[in-house]
Amino acid sequence: MQHRIFYRSLAGLMFASACAAAGAQAMDHGAMQGGNAPADARDPHAYSGGHVMGAGPYALPHGHDMMTMADQHRFASVLFDRFERAGDTRGESGAETVYDIRAWYGTAYDKLVVKAEGEAARGRVGEQRTELLWGRAVGAYWDTQLGLRSDAGSGRPSRQWLAFGIQGLAPYWFELEATGYVGDGGRTALRLNAEYELLITQRLILQPRVEAHFHGRDDPELHVGSGLSSGNVGVRLRYEIDRQFAPYIGVERAGAMGRTADLSRAAGGRPAQTRWVAGVRVWF
Secondary structure (H helix, E strand, C coil): CHHHHHHHHHHHHHHHHHHHHHHHHHHHHHHHHHCCCCCCCCCCCHHHCCCECCECCCCCCCCCCCCCCHHHCCEEEEEEEEEEEEEECCCCCCCEEEEEEEEEEECCCEEEEEEEEEEEECCEEEEEEEEEEEEEECCCCEEEEEEEEEEECCCCCCEEEEEEEEEEEECCCEEEEEEEEEEHHHCEEEEEEEEECEECCCCEEEEEEEEEEEECCCEHHHCECCEEEEEEEEEEEEECCECCEEEEEEEEEEEECHHHHHHHHHCCCCCEEEEEEEEEEEEC
16 A cells, blocks of 8 residues: 555656646747747758849849739630531521630639620621620639620621629539620510530530520510520530540520510511531630
């Protein structure tokens, strides 16, 4: 019993001595931090061989004394998302050329965006839409856009719009785009677009695509009615010879709906048709 008491007392004494030593070291450390650095403290520039950011042979020009991060650089890109020939599967109408071009210039947060889309046949552009937008990132995968839209075409009255919308990458990798438009004469419109890329292999990609157009009021000159006016559903299969160059083939169902379909029939047209498509997707 006496041996146990002795050992416990010895252990307690050793523990108290260790605590006292640690406290003394902490006090010495605090005193050192409050005083001058030791003479053998490491030179903060020793790792660079003595070179510093603001002086020497590697100094940046005046006004560029800070390092430029990747999201501060300006980049530019042009994408021919669709550049294709489309023809009626019934053969009742001739083939036409369809283009959908996107271009942008700017930083990761702010950029100037140009969108151009249209159809041409027999050397005439039947319908085209051009948008000039300012894009601002509001999240990791989403941009808001604000700007102008101009509609034109051979034998068609032009229309001018104020455009505002959002586009980005939704969960599960769906590419979504929603843009609203306000035009003269109280005209309003809404365009919705959704795409998805299904990788069959690393180079063979199946891309379903859905697009819908809504109008707030009738526009008899363009044979457009209020409500859901037109839309298309299609699928394209492309092969990426290179990431920047990919030919594709596909099929698409496009046409007018609702009031617009009625106006199209009254004018002697066919509201909807199924078309084959073949083209190339290019970006640089």
